[in-house]
Structure formats: structure tokens, C-alpha cells
Amino acid sequence: MTAPPPAPPLADPAARSADPAQLAASLRALHSADIAERLATLEPAAAARVMALLPFPVAVRAFDEPGFDRQRCAALEAMDSALASRLVAAMSGDQQADLFRELAEPERRRHLAALDADTRASIERLLAYPPETAGGIMTPEFVRVPADWTVARVLAHIREVGGAKETVYAVYVVDPEEHRLTGVVSLRELLLADAERPVGAVAGPRAPLSVSPQASWSDVARLVSKYNLLAVPVVDEGGHVLGIVTVDDVIDELVAEQTKQVQRLGGTEALDEPYATIGFGRMIRKRAGWLCALFLGEMLTATAMGYFEGEIARAVVLSLFIPLIISSGGNSGSQATSLIIRALALREVSLRDWWRIALRELPAGLVLGAILGSIGVVRILVWQHVGWYDYGPHYPLVAAAVGLALVGVVAFGSLAGSMLPFVLRRLGFDPASASAPFVATLVDVTGLVIYFSVALVVLRGTLL
């Protein structure tokens, strides 16, 4: 198959109406990710019927796909309970943990009880970690060998157990007595190495990169991305490997994180499910929260404007530039916020750099404000002289007030926008939860105060 398959439509009426046996027959030749994608578009009961008709190994692989996701619990509940238990038992360790996180309580206990003691213990260990940590996304299925085994013995071991492991491309070497992690070898290195060498010697003396189970998934992603790893071991304080996070989980998390990030920057709570399939009511709830919060914040502009109602009544011409001036502050603030969010996420700057950023954004804002201010002044003078609009007898002073206010508002916007992620972190929030509308709201109120203060100074004795 060349080129990626086309997007699935918002709903797939053909798939919904098809006969389960026919659908199962047409699905079984597909890649498990595609099977999962199709099953996820069905009603849970229909998906359960199709799953029952698929060959069991095919059904397990499809059920193991992250693409199945939210539909998984519903399909499981709609399924014959013996089949459900077999499916859950056959899933990979990290997907099992994900599933149990989503299952509601009576189901959860029932399926957990149906598992063998080892699997249950391993899932309960994974569930003890929050889902956004390395411990929460790791899989307990990895290859671990003592350092004194030969390369030939390790390869034979991989041949024996490799089918059941999440990856065999990274093999973790532990010391023979304490089982502490001492090194890592790639399958490529094993293949190229002398068969009789001890694997510990192939791994070399360098301590392997690892993370603690409490590490955030974004730290894991940064490590995998920077060092081109296929997997990272998750290691406890005693140096024992608890599990691994594989590169495909990192990619899934990166894509999910980007979606969340864009949605939050756009000023909405992360939807956490696809836009195409989320219910209307749930979508409204996700959007209304931030929109109302921003609206309440923005109400302060009405209060601020109230203080200047007298000035507006005396110099209505001032009101013409209100949207232009406050939006320029919001725009420069939103630029600065988005730059700083990414610089923080990529660790290009750290939290203690806030004052360096401030010392950079203030002059940047002044320069950008001067550019916009000049354009604003030219605009007013040109319109007045050509005769497109009459800003009154004091138009040079009006132009000066607008130009100066723009310098102040844009400089303040850049500074406030760049500092917002730091303030959020200081208050215990994720710096990436700063949004463009949030910055704009912050800057709007201050922008009005700056504008009218400048106008009061410049126009005192003439218009005001």
C-alpha cells in the first residue's frame, strides 16, 4: 500500500450497517491499527459482535491498539464475559494498565479478579503510578539478562522469549547478583558482536540512560528524541528495571501532547477526544469553561472604560482607536507567550532565566511598539491630510497619543506575555496552560489604562 490511507469520514454509515460476519471477514486482512480504527466507529455492541467473529490473535492485536482507546471499555462490557477475560489477559502490559484506568468500578474488579496472580500484581504495580509519568506508561515486558551471559546465550534467550516482549531491540544487562541495571545493548550490537563474549563486555562501562518512575512523560520524550533511543528503562531507587517506555508510546504521547497544546493555546480545555466524534454537549462544556472565565476577566474592561466615560464623552475621537490599541497589545503578548512556552518545553530556557527573558522582551516590545506606533501616527496624519477622516483640530496630538500608547501597550504586552508562563509555573500550574486569549484578556485592561493615561497627559488642556 503506497501513501497513507484517506481520512475516515465523520461517521461511516457503510460500516455501521454492515453484517458483522461480513465485516469481520473484510477486516481480518487489514493491519490491526486499521481494524481498531474501523471498530472504534461502530456502536459498542456491534464492535463486540465483530470482535467475537475475528480470529482470536487478530482480535487481541486490534484490541491492543491505542486507536481503539475510549471505545474499548464499552465494547468490553458489551462482550461475552469469557471472551472479554481472555482478551484482557492476552493484551500487552501497558495497554492492560491503560484499560484498567478507564474501566468503571464493578467491571474493573471483575476483570482484575479473572487474571492470574502474576499479571494482576504487575498491573496493580503500573496502576500505582499516575498515567502521565514514566511509571504510568511503561510496559513490564522487556528483555533483561545477567552481565555474565555470552552473546550467543542472550540471542538464544531472545529467540525463546522474544515473541512475548514489547521490544527486543534494546536488551537490558543487569549484574548477576543484585539484578541492578549496569548496561544496555542493542540487538544490532549483539548481532555484530563475537558470540562468545560476555554481554556485559559488549554493553561497555557507560551507565545507561534511564528515568525514574516519577519522571514526566515529556522528560521521557525529550530523552528518547535527543539520544535517538528505541526504548528507555524505568529504574527504581535501588537500580532495578521496573519496565521500559518504547519509542512508539513516545510518538503517541507527542502527537497527543501537540493536540492538547494547540487546543490550550487556542483557549479551550483539551478535548481529550477527537473533534469529529465528541458529543455536542461535551464539546460545549469543554469550551464554555475557559470562554466564561475569559469573559469574566474581560468584564474588567467595562469597569476600566467606566472610569474613562467622561474622557470618552469629551473626546469621542479617542474611542476610535481603542480596538486597534488593545488588540496590538494582545497580539504582541500572544507572540511572546507562544515563544516562551516552547522555549521552556524544549528546555532552551529554565525557570530561573525569567529575568533574562524580561530583560530581552522589554526592549523587544519597545522596538515592536515603536514600529506599530509609527505606522499608527502615519495612518492618522495621512487620513487627515488626504481628507478621508477628520480627527478634529488637535489631530497631531491625537496621533501622538495613539503612537505613544502603542509603544507602551506593545511593550507591556510582550513583557506580560513572556512572564505569564513563569507566573503560572510559580502558582503551581503547567506553564503551557497559558493561552493566547488569556494573554489578550490580561493585556486588554492594562492597555486601556495605558491608553487613557497617555491621552490625559498629551491632550490635557486641549481635548481633555
Added chain:
Amino acid sequence: MTAPPPAPPLADPAARSADPAQLAASLRALHSADIAERLATLEPAAAARVMALLPFPVAVRAFDEPGFDRQRCAALEAMDSALASRLVAAMSGDQQADLFRELAEPERRRHLAALDADTRASIERLLAYPPETAGGIMTPEFVRVPADWTVARVLAHIREVGGAKETVYAVYVVDPEEHRLTGVVSLRELLLADAERPVGAVAGPRAPLSVSPQASWSDVARLVSKYNLLAVPVVDEGGHVLGIVTVDDVIDELVAEQTKQVQRLGGTEALDEPYATIGFGRMIRKRAGWLCALFLGEMLTATAMGYFEGEIARAVVLSLFIPLIISSGGNSGSQATSLIIRALALREVSLRDWWRIALRELPAGLVLGAILGSIGVVRILVWQHVGWYDYGPHYPLVAAAVGLALVGVVAFGSLAGSMLPFVLRRLGFDPASASAPFVATLVDVTGLVIYFSVALVVLRGTLL
């Protein structure tokens, strides 16, 4: 080493001042990604001196790291030209192509001429593809075997050539005569398979996933992410494998794409270099472009306000709510835009779905507008009754005008925001270049017109 290393400071004065020999000695034990990161903080001449003092294989690996990036050309120019040629010749194929893309003309031709004919031809093939396509990011170093070889022979072949290949974890099987791609086997499958079976039989009859050299990198990323691939083959029209794109390149592209996306959504041109190290002038230029464009667009608000100057003079109370109303339109628009940008990027919706989106966003906007409108009306009535502010004798009508205008403005904002990515695509731009400030600017002008039109109807005969 447990846990990721801390962020490098904005500049590293210690590294800058150190003696090259001492620095080289301290660097050589590090991971090549860390060496590259440190070298990138040095002046090009200093980096070149340190590179010359590193053992050659260490220097090559560091030079091959994408983390070196922009500094690479400068360091190369500062280097002894014999060493420079040896370094370039020893790099991996995809990094060579990246480097030649960045090199300026006289250097480029000189280094290209110093390579052997095969390498030069392979680089020139890669350079023929735009950098954001599969052809532009692929590496020509992959393992390709005829379908009639046995598993044992393939494993022996990997042992022989594996050290020089970008990855050996995916082995591409071609038909023995025409060398067309017929399948792919993973190294895991090879290890688990019977040594005497032909590799074609292990690969199975299913056609492997592949992309054309013209495929966009985001299509490649989607394929790798969905099907959990370690590499994707890039195949020409005749079915021949030209190269592969590996998962670590996909991760690098995903991270770079997220940075670009966040910066663009925040309303700035993508910086294309780290915020911490970009020069002040270059940063201003990147930010001033969009800021000026938005400012020019926003000037239309001054024109629109000019038309309503008479109304404002008669009913100054109306001006109090201008920032509140237009910002609510911008916020709802920015929500809708960010949701649609991601839904399009993830292929949850396709371009022909625009009318479905419109039919969803219009009612969503009306509901959200009704919520905000209600809050707005309550705000005015409460302030009036408690006596915090006097909106005049016609305050119920003012409240009605504000409430109704909010419904209209928020509905228009949601609709315009959701349609903007589609309009951009239609005009030949990337839909993801829509930004929150862009939407806000679009909606501000319309918001003013909606507000004053509603006010004219509601307040006719009383205030207006």
C-alpha cells in the same frame, strides 16, 4: 545516568573560555548528542579546534547529530579543509543531505567535489527532493535483500554490512529480478524464524506500507505513529526502494513541527532557531512581520468605529462594552481555529467536511454566545441595581443590546474561526498558518459592525 540532564543555560561562559584540549578531553566520554550540544554553544572557530582534537569516530558521531544543526556549516568553514572533507564523507546519508542544503555556494561545490562519485550521486539524488518531503528526509542507508535468500544468509549479510546502515531493524525484501519491494521483515521476526526459510516467505504476502518521495513529512509521521513502525520505505513509481525514513527522524520532525505550530498559532513567523540563541534583530524581524500585518488589518476597526462615531457621541455608554464584545468574538474564534487545525492535521476531518464543521460550529457558537450574553445581561442589571454603575435610564435596552450582540459576535467568531483553516487551504496556504491573533483581527471588525447594528435596532428611538 538517571533523569534527563538539566537545561543548558542561555550561554555557557565556562565552555567558551576553556582550553580546547581540556574541553576535548572532557567531552570525549559523553554521548554524541551531548557533545554536539556543547559544541553548538561555542564560537565556530573554537568548535572546529575542539573537533580536531577529538578522536575521529567521536567527532563524526557528534557532527552527525541534528543537535549541531545551524552551527555545522560555520564550524566546517573554520576547520582544516582536509579534516572537513573527511568528516563530511563519513557522515550518514540523510545528515549529509541536510548539511549540503545549508552550505553556501562556494563551500558546497568544494565539499561535493571532494566526495567519491557514488556518495556524490546519492547526495545529489536526495537534494533533488524538497526538504519537507519523504524524499528530502530519507536516508539511503538501509538493508535490502532478495526474497529468495534464506534467513541465515540475511542474518549473515546484516552482520557484515549492519554497522554502516542507519537501521537494521527493518529489512526490505525485493524480488530477485526487478528489485521491486515485495515485503518487509523485522529483525525480531528474522531471529525467531527458521534459519533455512526463504526471507520472502517470512515477510508474508502482505504488501508493505510505503510512501512516495513526494509524500509530506507529516504523512510519514502519521504512518509511523499509527502503525508503530521503526522505519518507512520511500518507494518510486516502479516499486524500487529509494531510501527509508527512520523513527528518530520522525520524532525530531514532530518536535520541530510542534514548535513551529505553537509559534504560528501565537501569531509569529516560526523562528527556525532557538529563542535562547536567536539574535535580537532576527527575532524582531520574525515577529514584526505578522505584528504589522495584523496591525494593518486591525486598522479597519478604526475605520469601522469612524462610521459609528455619531452613535458613540450620542450613547457613550455603548463604548464601555466594545472591548468586552469584540474580545469574546476573538476568543471563541481562536478556540474554533485551534480545534480545527488539529482535527485537520490528525485527519479526523478532511477538507470536504467543511460544511459539516460549519453546521456544527454555528449552533455551538449560538449556544456559547447565549451563555456569555446571559452573563453580560446579568452583569449590567446587577451593577445598575446595586448602584455600582449608572448605565442611564435605558439600561434594560443597553443590556439587551449587549446580550444580543454577544450571541451574534460569538456565533460569528466560532464560524469564522472554524472556516479560516479551510479558506487558507483553498488559497494554497498551510491551514495551520491560521493564528489566534489573525482570527481575533478578522472578528474584531465584524464584531463592531454586529454590535452597532444590533444597538441601532434595539435602541432606536431611545438612545439612538
